[in-house]
Amino acid sequence: MNGAHALINTLVGGGVNVCFANPGTSEMHFVAALDDVPRMRGVLTLFEGVATGAADGYARIAGKPAAVLLHLGPGLANGLANLHNARRARVPMVVVVGDHATYHKKYDAPLESDIDALAGSVSGWLRRSASTSEIAADAAEAIATSQAGHHISTLILPADVSWSDGATTATTAPARAMPTVDVEQSAKVLRSGEATVLLVGGDATRGPGLIAAARIAAATGARWYCETFPTVLQRGAGVPAVERLAYFAEAVAAQLAGAQHLLLAGTKSPVSFFAYPGKPSDLVPEGCEVHVLAEPVGAADALAALADEIAPGVEAPLAAPSRPQLPTGALSAASAADVIGALLPERAIVVDESNTSGLLLAEATGGAPAHDWLTLTGGAIGYGIPAAIGAAVAAPERPVLCLESDGSAMYTISGLWTQARENLDVTTVIYNNGAYDILRLELQRVGAESTPGPKARELLDLTRPTIDFVHLAEGMGVAARRVATAEEFADALQAGFAEPGPHLIEAVVPSLLG
Amino acid sequence: MNGAHALINTLVGGGVNVCFANPGTSEMHFVAALDDVPRMRGVLTLFEGVATGAADGYARIAGKPAAVLLHLGPGLANGLANLHNARRARVPMVVVVGDHATYHKKYDAPLESDIDALAGSVSGWLRRSASTSEIAADAAEAIATSQAGHHISTLILPADVSWSDGATTATTAPARAMPTVDVEQSAKVLRSGEATVLLVGGDATRGPGLIAAARIAAATGARWYCETFPTVLQRGAGVPAVERLAYFAEAVAAQLAGAQHLLLAGTKSPVSFFAYPGKPSDLVPEGCEVHVLAEPVGAADALAALADEIAPGVEAPLAAPSRPQLPTGALSAASAADVIGALLPERAIVVDESNTSGLLLAEATGGAPAHDWLTLTGGAIGYGIPAAIGAAVAAPERPVLCLESDGSAMYTISGLWTQARENLDVTTVIYNNGAYDILRLELQRVGAESTPGPKARELLDLTRPTIDFVHLAEGMGVAARRVATAEEFADALQAGFAEPGPHLIEAVVPSLLG
Missing domain, CATH: 3.40.50.1220 (TPP-binding domain)
Structure with missing residues (x-):
């Protein structure tokens, strides 16, 4: 068996049966081997940051690692920002980075770069597989340490280690030491x-x-x-x-x-x-x-x-069921929060990258049916759309609500295409307020300028031209509509939850700063 | 004067008067200072890979560095793939990476990460500015070494170094040693x-x-x-x-x-x-x-x-003017090449990321009026749309033709928005063949499988759903049309060259592999 087959077999044997992938030439044997391992699901993303963000969202909901397949240093680089968020989320993940064949590296071909330096900045465990006979054991260790340490394990896979024969599958040993508790x-x-x-x-x-x-x-x-x-x-x-x-x-x-x-x-x-x-x-x-x-x-x-x-015998007070009334009139961050609170389905997974537009969400949804709320753990924007993919793959029976900001959405917008391809049950709300509103606020808070000049304002503005998220979503196969009133938003949200597959709602809201 | 003012003054004094930016909170003083330095132009991008790719394209045409403003480690990470290409292109560039305040780093706040490790992988010169009094001298050295060494100079700028007072402007000393020649x-x-x-x-x-x-x-x-x-x-x-x-x-x-x-x-x-x-x-x-x-x-x-x-007295043979006839009928990579050869304007800048669809371009355009051809030097796809931005900013009087593949385009598609905002004279052709065709070819060439299975094919396919690039472009304010015949392509290309501002043409072509 070649290295790629042994690697994939070891992954599925260790419970890792989803691979978010954006492969290149050096990963072609891995790609080819997927068809021989029925239990491994390959999910294509059009950008590596979508793959890594999806693996983060997957791990948060599934409680176990997904694999990510990336192409050389630049592919890893494109995935780093969401690996940073995943590192801060302390989720397990197995990242496989294809590299040139071992004997090819010395030629400094155009795509050669320092993969180890990049991987080291986000990985709790990092290994370059040295030979085909070791790849399975390396993969098993990657899975085990990732789960035990709640970190990213990165396996650098030279192309010849992947394509050569002589590999065998390895078994992943559970390794999960719990700290002793001193109260x-x-x-x-x-x-x-x-x-x-x-x-x-x-x-x-x-x-x-x-x-x-x-x-x-x-x-x-x-x-x-x-x-x-x-x-x-x-x-x-x-x-x-x-x-x-x-x-x-x-x-x-x-x-x-x-x-x-x-x-x-x-x-x-x-x-x-x-x-x-x-x-x-x-x-x-x-x-x-x-x-x-x-x-x-x-x-x-x-x-x-x-x-x-x-607290022996003391019961925990639990939140009572309570939902806001459905509001009416022009949409704002406040009325949007009430609509969400009124309609959030049971067992929903909420992926929250709403930034300034989401400040009122906590109160409005506190009495909605029990749900999970995922947040931007590392501050690197562009996590929402990808994480929603992973959450939906991990829990296909649960509704996923992705709350996105206009600025943040654009970093990994191509994730919508993967949502369409996989027909994932994700409803994405884009709060379009036409600005990097958080930065407008921060520009004041850092004391830089009380009245910013036109060039500074221009760098925080997203209205020239206005981004049409309905067009963007439809261009990638996701049904979409724009809403400007609370009633329209409620209609669109109900439809998004009711119909299978991905939907996008562009919610036009005023900027916090007017 | 605060550090940010001194930095920007030093940049423009050293000839660096364009800054491609995707800032965050730690860069707000830099952003605020832009309005006090009229000669510095700030260009907003919605993703850092667009900013770095634009600076690459700018340097290739202007022959001097642009500045890039990035936000902390994740911002730099998002820009790395196009920095990799720029490193391979040996272009000068000054990358400013904002960091947390010096005294804040020890707290390991959510966005803290190893910026130095990432920057080291692409930079020929790298410095972390230690104090406000040194920032201007650091910037001057960054510019000079970048130009002399034809490399990326990266300056890590802690927020407090940027916002504190006590800085003065520095002058950039030209430093350009030419090697001695032994023939x-x-x-x-x-x-x-x-x-x-x-x-x-x-x-x-x-x-x-x-x-x-x-x-x-x-x-x-x-x-x-x-x-x-x-x-x-x-x-x-x-x-x-x-x-x-x-x-x-x-x-x-x-x-x-x-x-x-x-x-x-x-x-x-x-x-x-x-x-x-x-x-x-x-x-x-x-x-x-x-x-x-x-x-x-x-x-x-x-x-x-x-x-x-x-070769004393020997003249160089020069290419004679010659253009293909305008073809007719269904569009293919071949007929598209002839259309481009027939219509390419004088002094055009061609940014080529056409991959498999562009194999016949060289012959078809060899006798067109003299032009510059920019290529994917480092193999990290997603360079075309950004590089076209930079080329157009560097040479607003020249037409820029960006030849893009469908797969590659999606990595940095938000660059279209910046083309619209800056009203750049870029005509983008997206060859939409519905596949990562180069990988289909490579899957065969690496000998992985003569007949790839359905899962492997799925990871190289871009047709489920088909990407609608006209929708994507219009969603970001760029006029667009889809063409399926050579006549339609010729019409669209002529219109793109004739009208000011950005245009996108989705050229539907068959896959090389049928």
Whole structure:
């Protein structure tokens, strides 16, 4: 068996049975081998950032890695931004980067570049397969470490290692060490009677972790928040409600005001997303002591142990079902949020890259049927459309709602084509406010200019020309319509949820800044 | 003056007066400062790969660097593939990558990543500006080294270095050392009477270098070729005609058959673009001796000196004016080439990413009025639409014809929006053959499968759904039409050349492989 066959067999044997791919010549043996391994599904993307973002979304929902197939250094480069987000999301992923044949590299052919340097910047595990006889063992290790370490494993696959014969399949050994939990210090803090804030993240932002945290908060009176950008936040009716830590430092200061202790369960001590002149980067209030209960992996278990210690018999308060009324009139970010809150289907997966347009979504959807909320963990925009692909592939029976900003959407817009090809049940809402609105806001906040000049304004403006997302979607085979009123938006959203396959709604909303 | 002002002042003082930008929060002071420096033009792109590809195209035509403004590691990552192409094109470029404030980096905020590792893979010069007082000197050095070394200079700009006061402007010192030329060995080879092939590249693919090479060939009977992917090949009526070395190894073998000496003027010894099982990577015929006349920089001068030595008084044969007849009937890659040859305007800039659809273009356009031909130097697809932007910004008075493949176009399709915003005189032809045709060919050539299975075919197919490039272009403000006959193509091309502003023509052509 050649290396490519052994690699794919090892992947499916290890539970990795989806490969998001944008291949080139050096990957042709991998592509050819796909037909001999029925359990592996190949999903073509037209740009590598769509493939890596899809694998991120897939892992967040499936809880296991997908494979990604990329072409040499430039292919990896195109996928890096969404690998950055995936690294911050701590999802498992197996990235296979095809390379020139081992003996060909010394010739410095045009596509030769430093793959290792690029891969090293995002990978928790990285190996260049040296021979066909080792490729299967390498792949098995890539899967196992990726799952155990919740990281990206990157396997660089020279073309001759792929095409040569003499490979055998390897078995992936489960390797998942859970950290031991020491709750004593945290319990002591909570019993001190001093103002304590519990901050949850990592694997504690789904059912069990949230229930444990809610019990602790109920029993002790501690405030609690979710990290600003959780990988998956489970929320809605029947789930403990938790506010996310805010994006802007001023708002975080209000949330943490008066805290004497900050207890971290699966997340880091809060810092400002960006630095601003004269403002602190470290958002822990002065005099507040920081304690670490748990790292991201194992945070839910640690919270459960702490809850058993400190809140025996205490029930977690759960969010009651409650939906906004369907609004009427001109569409705005606020009325759009109410429409979404009113119509969000049960078990929906919401991929949120709505940026400024989505600020009111949390409140409007807090009582909707239980759903999963995926966020932009690494801040590299262009994650939404791709992540929605992966989520839909992972859970074909669940509706996926992708909330996108106009600016962010354009980075990976070709993902719509993959949604059409795979007939994925994704409803994409593009908030078209004609601007990089977050940057307009930031331009003021960094104190650069109180009144920006025309050249600065031009670099943050998306209206000359206005982007027609209906045309873009239709050009890639996705049914689309533009809406400007709440009623039209509600109609379009209901249709998107009701009909199978992908739909796009261009929601024309005013800029926050007028 | 703050760091951003000093940086921009230093850039324009050093002749860098265009900045292709996709900024974020950490670059807001740079953006704000643009309005105070009238000579700097800011051009917004919706994706970083468009900005870097535009700077490549700009440098190829302007002969000097543009600046690129990128946002942190993920922004740089998105621009890397076209930086790879630019590195292979040996063009000067000044890349400014905004970073977190110096004191903010230790907090590992979500967008923190290893910018240095990414930048190192494509940059000939790389510096992280350490303080506001040094930023201007750093920028001046970035410009000077970029021009002297024909490479990418990358300046990492921490936000606080940008926003703090205390900077002064610096002057860029010209630094351009030309190598000394030794023509003796080459002259001896050419006088030996043994079969010699002269291979030109680097800066020898424009007028003076080509004339010198043609004189040498005429005087000695040596065959001569241009490197496979020249940065800019000047060609057409009144210019010496030179065949490019072929892409596929079999064709190169035919071109070089019988050569006893290979004389390199500004390019490397020929190697196969990819490795193939059982086929050689090194394309130098057995027994052929390789001699280096000149490196890429200085190749034209070396050829001129050699011509004066070996071909005194010999005139270079120049291509005669000659155009194909306008063809009729169903459009094909062949008839499309004839239409282009018949209509190409004088002084046109052709940006060629036509891949398999463009194989017949060289012959059809060889007698058209003199023009410049830009090629995909690094093999990272998605360069055409961006490079056309840069070429049009560099030479607003010249028509730019961008020849694109359907697959390649999708990597950086948002560049059409920038063409619309800047009202650039670019006519883009998308060859829509519904496939990654080059990969279909390569799948056969690598010997992977004689009959690919359905999953392999699916990963190379672009017809389910068919991409509607007219919709995509119109969605971004570019006038577009679809053509299926040679007559329609000729009409559309004439209109595109005649009317100002960007136009797109979707040319529906059959796949090479049927």
